[in-house]
Amino acid sequence: MLVLAVQALVGSLIFWALWNLYKSRSANSSLNNIPGPPPKSIWTGSFGDFYNIDGWAYHDSIAKAYGGVIKIKSLIGEQHIFEESPAVIMSHNLIFGQGLLGTLVLTFYDVSYKLRDAIESEVKNGPQITRRSTLTPKQLVPSMFKLNMLSAYVLLPLSKVGSPKFRRWMVDTVPYKNLHAVRDIVDVIYNTSIEIFEAKKAALNNGDEALAKQVGRGKDIMSILMRANMAASKEDSLTREELLGQMSTLIFAAMDTTSSALSRILYLLSHNQVVQDKLREEITEAREGGGDLSYDDLVSLPYLDAICRETLRLHPPVPMVNRTYVVFFTLYSAGRSHFWITYVSTQADTVLPLSTPIRDVEGREIWELAIPKGTLVNLGIMAANRNLEIWGPDANEWKPERWINPLPDSVVTAHLPGIYSHLLTFLAGGRACIGFKFAQLEMKAVLMLLIESFRFHPTEDKIFWQMAGVTTPVVIGSRNKAPQLPLLVEKVVR
Ligand code: HEM
Incomplete structure (x- = not known):
């Protein structure tokens, strides 16, 4: 009986703490007016869709639906900003001259x-399928990507x-x-x-x-x-x-x-x-x-x-x-x-100028984005590179x-x-x-x-590109889950 009572108390305390965290993250934020996809769950928000190795269609759809600056609801009410039109230009020195x-x-x-x-x-004796690992990405970044959530919250x-x-x-x-x-x-x-x-x-x-x-x-x-x-x-x-x-x-x-x-x-x-x-x-x-x-x-x-x-x-x-x-x-x-x-978030309240204005959820034009301290900012490299208005x-x-x-x-x-x-x-x-x-x-x-030396052909394997920090190819249905890209290679005869 006592054990049950203690369990119930601990459970209620955890729920209360999480609920308060959720409320504090959601309340009175300058990000409340920024449009973004509705969260799938109150606790995990859109985290599962956003950080997903098969997130291509999701990223494409939110870029189309919400444009340059998107609010992503994440874990326990956390709000991220997903930017595809960065406004800050800084100097850069090349080391490889x-x-x-x-x-x-x-x-x-x-x-x-x-x-x-x-x-x-x-x-040399005819076309062969090659799966050289020298050409395919290694595992570090995909493995680190899977640790993302754990790293931020537990590690x-x-x-x-x-x-x-x-x-x-x-x-x-x-x-x-x-x-x-x-x-x-x-x-x-x-x-x-x-x-x-x-x-x-x-x-x-x-x-x-x-x-x-x-x-x-x-x-x-x-x-x-x-x-x-x-x-x-x-x-x-x-x-x-x-x-x-x-x-x-x-x-x-x-x-x-x-x-x-x-x-x-x-x-x-x-x-x-x-x-x-x-x-x-x-x-x-x-x-x-x-x-x-x-x-x-x-x-x-x-x-x-x-x-x-x-x-x-x-x-x-x-x-x-x-x-x-x-x-x-x-x-x-x-x-x-x-x-x-790495754990990344804004260190202080910040105002980010936007190169193109966005509209808030009430349709008002915004030229500057007020980002509160502690906001995680994701920069959408692929979304910017594929911007229809630019390209x-x-x-x-x-x-x-x-x-x-x-x-x-x-x-x-x-x-x-x-x-x-x-x-x-x-x-x-x-x-x-x-x-x-x-x-x-x-x-x-x-x-x-x-x-110059070889002709490359696809094989019958179906390739899936994982959206994993660094994009990596894997073979669908293969028991070998390591990144690989089988190609049929034929020597070029002159
Ligand atoms: C196609 C190949 C490559 C791509 C797409 C790429 C892309 C990037 C990106 C996006 C960043 C910024 C990461 C961040 O701030 O979160 C970065 C940083 C960096 N890259 Fe590359 N990179 C490539 C190849 C290389 C190579 C070949 C080297 C070294 C020889 C290199 C060295 C670095 C270093 C040292 C940084 C950190 C810079 C800093 O934080 O000051 N990268 N790279």
Whole structure:
């Protein structure tokens, strides 16, 4: 009897606390007047639809129905803002300048030749289906995406508990598959960073000749960073752990994103043989004289460029991001601090100017959006890239040709603040992607060699693209749930 009474009391207290949280989140907010889809549930709002690996149609429908700024009801009455027309423009410095890229292209060729030769040996006796994991995104971002809710509501407070060793023990002990998947991938990234770091350090200590034999020939970003670090004064230099942190960040930011973009391009080319032929023709003609194309010649192949731009427009590998204020916290340490999770919300009441006015639920025009402290702001990269008013009625179609012809005035005058091609694919502002030139060059070098040598066809597998932080392909109905993109590869005979 007593047990029942205690259970009833605890249950009522929890309900009361949640109800009060719900009421405080819903009451008197400047966001109440912002239009948005009706929540499916009082407790979970539209969370399940919004953060869904199959959220494509939902995102498309809310963008069509509510336009540029949308209020999303989330967990326990929480209100998010989903923006597809960011208004803030900030300065941005590129770290991968033209000079460095000119040298990096040689590294990309080295690696692309290895990939080409490996595929060539697989298809020398006839067409073969390839499922190379080198081209398909890895699992880190999809696994982290599945942790999103847990990270914000449960892991955040736990991250402050005990020593790093204790937290690692906790992560190992909790019987949660997705958490372990993230742990394992982070371990791989961290261990890879150590391997690269030690190899570079040894080469730097052994002089130029040893360095020249390394991947990147001593001109890669890590060698440059480490050399600058050795020359810096003690107080300005980074510690070993900080350098390893930089490496892990670069591997994390560069890997899934670029392979997602490359996978998507190969997928689209396999379904569009006419486009694939035209691209092959352009590449073959450019390579007629033999030898590798210089950086300048490679980046100015117009059709290759148009295909990359159009794919990055219509299918940005990162379809949306959370912005404004980020709290980083360490969940556990492999070494020191290499597994962080971000929780994002506005730090103070903010007024956001809008590039295009919206109408509130009463039909009044709004030019400025008052966002209360603590609001989670999602930026709809894909929705902005597909805006019908900017890109025209065919905005949702894949048309590389649109980049060959002059862009319409509506694109140029939209003044979207993106750092790349009037698009938000690599975001805008001070925290935009630092590797966007690097990514494009890598994609172009790989595509040039692969399309020149092979013809890609779709297989009978049905591909589903997961909307998971970074978009990843999986095979519908396959027992293998890992990202994969099977393609039928045939050697091009000249
Ligand atoms: C097609 C490939 C890529 C896409 C679509 C992409 C997209 C993005 C986006 C949307 C962000 C902003 C994320 C956020 O703030 O939440 C970002 C940040 C970043 N990206 Fe990329 N990225 C790509 C490739 C790369 C590559 C190749 C590198 C490194 C070589 C890189 C390094 C970074 C870094 C370091 C940041 C964090 C910048 C900061 O917060 O200051 N990215 N990227």
